[in-house]
Amino acid sequence: MIQTLDVTLEERSYPIIIGRGVLANGALLRPYIKQNKVLIVTNETVAPLYIDTVQSALEKQGVSAISVVLPDGEQFKNWETLNLIFDALLGAHCERGTTLVALGGGVVGDMGGFAAACYQRGMPFIQVPTTLLSLVDSSVGGKTAINHPLGKNMIGAFYQPKAVLADIATLDTLPDRELKAGVAEVIKYGLIRDPEFFSWLELHIDSILARDPEAVIFAVHRSCANKAEVVAADERETGERALLNLGHTFGHAIETGMGYGKWLHGEAVAAGTLIAAELSCQLGWLDADAVLRIERLFLRAGLPVRGPGLGVARFLELMRHDKKVEAGRLRLILLQGIGKAVMSDAASEAQIARAIEARCT
Amino acid sequence: MIQTLDVTLEERSYPIIIGRGVLANGALLRPYIKQNKVLIVTNETVAPLYIDTVQSALEKQGVSAISVVLPDGEQFKNWETLNLIFDALLGAHCERGTTLVALGGGVVGDMGGFAAACYQRGMPFIQVPTTLLSLVDSSVGGKTAINHPLGKNMIGAFYQPKAVLADIATLDTLPDRELKAGVAEVIKYGLIRDPEFFSWLELHIDSILARDPEAVIFAVHRSCANKAEVVAADERETGERALLNLGHTFGHAIETGMGYGKWLHGEAVAAGTLIAAELSCQLGWLDADAVLRIERLFLRAGLPVRGPGLGVARFLELMRHDKKVEAGRLRLILLQGIGKAVMSDAASEAQIARAIEARCT
Numbered sequence: 001m002i003q004t005l006d007v008t009l010e011e012r013s014y015p016i017i018i019g020r021g022v023l024a025n026g027a028l029l030r031p032y033i034k035q036n037k038v039l040i041v042t043n044e045t046v047a048p049l050y051i052d053t054v055q056s057a058l059e060k061q062g063v064s065a066i067s068v069v070l071p072d073g074e075q076f077k078n079w080e081t082l083n084l085i086f087d088a089l090l091g092a093h094c095e096r097g098t099t100l101v102a103l104g105g106g107v108v109g110d111m112g113g114f115a116a117a118c119y120q121r122g123m124p125f126i127q128v129p130t131t132l133l134s135l136v137d138s139s140v141g142g143k144t145a146i147n148h149p150l151g152k153n154m155i156g157a158f159y160q161p162k163a164v165l166a167d168i169a170t171l172d173t174l175p176d177r178e179l180k181a182g183v184a185e186v187i188k189y190g191l192i193r194d195p196e197f198f199s200w201l202e203l204h205i206d207s208i209l210a211r212d213p214e215a216v217i218f219a220v221h222r223s224c225a226n227k228a229e230v231v232a233a234d235e236r237e238t239g240e241r242a243l244l245n246l247g248h249t250f251g252h253a254i255e256t257g258m259g260y261g262k263w264l265h266g267e268a269v270a271a272g273t274l275i276a277a278e279l280s281c282q283l284g285w286l287d288a289d290a291v292l293r294i295e296r297l298f299l300r301a302g303l304p305v306r307g308p309g310l311g312v313a314r315f316l317e318l319m320r321h322d323k324k325v326e327a328g329r330l331r332l333i334l335l336q337g338i339g340k341a342v343m344s345d346a347a348s349e350a351q352i353a354r355a356i357e358a359r360c361t
Numbered sequence: 362m363i364q365t366l367d368v369t370l371e372e373r374s375y376p377i378i379i380g381r382g383v384l385a386n387g388a389l390l391r392p393y394i395k396q397n398k399v400l401i402v403t404n405e406t407v408a409p410l411y412i413d414t415v416q417s418a419l420e421k422q423g424v425s426a427i428s429v430v431l432p433d434g435e436q437f438k439n440w441e442t443l444n445l446i447f448d449a450l451l452g453a454h455c456e457r458g459t460t461l462v463a464l465g466g467g468v469v470g471d472m473g474g475f476a477a478a479c480y481q482r483g484m485p486f487i488q489v490p491t492t493l494l495s496l497v498d499s500s501v502g503g504k505t506a507i508n509h510p511l512g513k514n515m516i517g518a519f520y521q522p523k524a525v526l527a528d529i530a531t532l533d534t535l536p537d538r539e540l541k542a543g544v545a546e547v548i549k550y551g552l553i554r555d556p557e558f559f560s561w562l563e564l565h566i567d568s569i570l571a572r573d574p575e576a577v578i579f580a581v582h583r584s585c586a587n588k589a590e591v592v593a594a595d596e597r598e599t600g601e602r603a604l605l606n607l608g609h610t611f612g613h614a615i616e617t618g619m620g621y622g623k624w625l626h627g628e629a630v631a632a633g634t635l636i637a638a639e640l641s642c643q644l645g646w647l648d649a650d651a652v653l654r655i656e657r658l659f660l661r662a663g664l665p666v667r668g669p670g671l672g673v674a675r676f677l678e679l680m681r682h683d684k685k686v687e688a689g690r691l692r693l694i695l696l697q698g699i700g701k702a703v704m705s706d707a708a709s710e711a712q713i714a715r716a717i718e719a720r721c722t
Contacts, residue, residue, distance in 0.1 A: 150451040
């Protein structure tokens with residue numbers, strides 16, 4: 001069964017097409033490709049698994065597909081790798097009207113999307129996520145970026161895809177560690193705005209980890225529905241969309257501080273969410289029972305609930321580079337309950353430091 | 362006297378503030394700066410001339426200004442130099458709400474604007490052009506980009522500034538060669554849509570080259586008015602705005618083929634415009650007298666009216682990377698008269714080759 005969700009953004013609206021085996025169905029993508037040529041951006045892990053399927057599906061639709069295969073990992077989300085995409089686009093005489101297809105996880109989607117945003121000042125692109133994290137989060141909403149040595153996702157663009165093709169079957173080949181990392185972002189939706197979903201996850205987390213198709217499809221669909229709603233209401237993150245960054249300011253500091261690629265993004269977000277929960281608890285906004293519930297769910301998902309020992313001073317320094325800093329004050333996403341996130345600069349540096357200390361090794 | 366023109370783009374509208382000595386008047390910029398800190402992006406030629414003026418003007422308004430000084434020249438319009446801007450932004454803890462000020466010519470404006478478009482997915486920026494070319498053309502309209510070894514301005518963004526502060530006095534320090542290069546873009550407005558202005562230029566070209574203040578101010582104002590009108594009607598170049606690229610597809614091929622920085626952009630545009638006029642004449646759209654009038658004006662402006670000897674095959678190969686290629690066909694801006702440009706893919710490759718041969722050394 002194929003389900004479609006719409007991200008409603010006026011002339012930039014697009015569908016998220018979710019189903020098993022949709023990768024092999026070129027007719028689903030054809031309406032979103034203007035010309036008869038695409039460039040597929042993927043990585044060395046995903047290419048052997050899926051590139052033939054996508055290429056022959058497109059060829060059956062009369063679309064020729066060339067490809068560029070990037071190295072795999074967050075540590076390659078930088079200028080040098082991005083330039084490989086531009087080299088491929090120019091080498092193959094791709095035009096402003098050629099479509100770029102990002103086939104892979106969050107790193108491929110972020111870089112493919114950013115390359116599409118910049119190439120000839122903007123070419124159309126399609127997200128084809130192949131990890132749980134990209135299926136439920138990064139492929140939807142048009143946030144694209146690369147990292148800078150001093151800060152994650154510091155250089156990028158808001159640039160919406162023409163379509164997202166989410167093939168649940170790609171999760172069959174996903175390593176357990178990557179699956180768990182994706183679950184962190186799934187739990188996030190429950191925490192920030194969907195308490196019913198959080199409760200459902202408490203009941204079904206084991207089924208998701210066991211890759212039970214029904215549980216996985218429900219979790220992906222519910223996550224995408226949450227994401228689509230938030231993005232439609234606040235495309236450029238001037239308000240509500242910022243709530244999706246729960247745990248991310250702490251998490252980005254972990255990723256940057258440990259060296260990109262050491263911690264998976266979802267792992268860092270899990271630990272970061274626990275720090276945010278701890279801080280919310282210290283502020284008296286969240287009771288200790290709720291913190292325990294959150295911790296327990298992340299633990300059951302096999303995710304870290306403590307940050308690494310970066311040291312508080314270094315942690316705070318890394319956080320000061322975050323995009324949520326305004327007029328020198330760190331704005332954090334905090335919790336006032338399970339299902340209720342808020343953005344606030346109420347926490348003092350001393351309070352933030354205490355929460356980091358309490359929740360890092 | 363200070364004159365203001367508006368670029369009308371709904372919530373992205375902004376003023377072009379034109380006058381002599383406006384650089385020293387910080388109160389003109391203050392309304393367009395949200396916080397009390399800016400990063401000035403400039404180059405090693407412009408910095409010693411104007412950075413103190415701008416910095417102290419802003420400081421009087423309570424705005425602290427840090428700066429990054431780039432090497433000067435089209436050959437530095439690339440990733441490496443762009444990264445110097447990101448390093449400076451992150452090193453100084455600039456936020457998403459900090460303003461970037463691009464102080465310099467077209468290269469500084471294009472790179473500063475592109476850095477602003479990408480930093481934290483978009484920070485506000487202000488254009489402060491200091492060359493005739495950037496005053497009359499590149500600082501207005503939000504086209505930002507860097508070059509790729511295979512093609513000029515291939516990687517960039519449409520990203521509008523919050524304001525353009527155009528100080529005519531900066532032209533006093535401009536080398537003659539740069540002044541003449543700027544005149545190429547001034548003549549362009551006459552050619553594509555303002556025949557009266559073209560006739561005026563035929564009468565006043567010597568005054569402009571002699572830097573007569575009245576003639577220069579008139580030419581800058583009239584050029585900006587033309588640019589603002591076109592941009593307001595077609596921000597993202599889906600139609601009329603493409604006409605502003607008269608001579609540019611040929612010109613970009615010259616710049617890329619000769620090595621960035623050998624020919625100034627305006628010089629390449631002048632030679633490229635003559636190739637376009639030649640081709641228009643061959644197609645029977647423009648009479649030989651008009652071609653002569655155009656050639657004569659460029660000659661009087663001290664601009665090249667013949668391209669370099671790249672060889673036709675190489676020239677065509679370079680042109681195939683242009684952004685105006687659609688479905689494999691080269692769309693060119695051609696002339697149907699002085700003051701009347703059109704976009705067309707009517708010319709065959711053989712015809713284009715003939716025009717290049719006729720107009721290149």
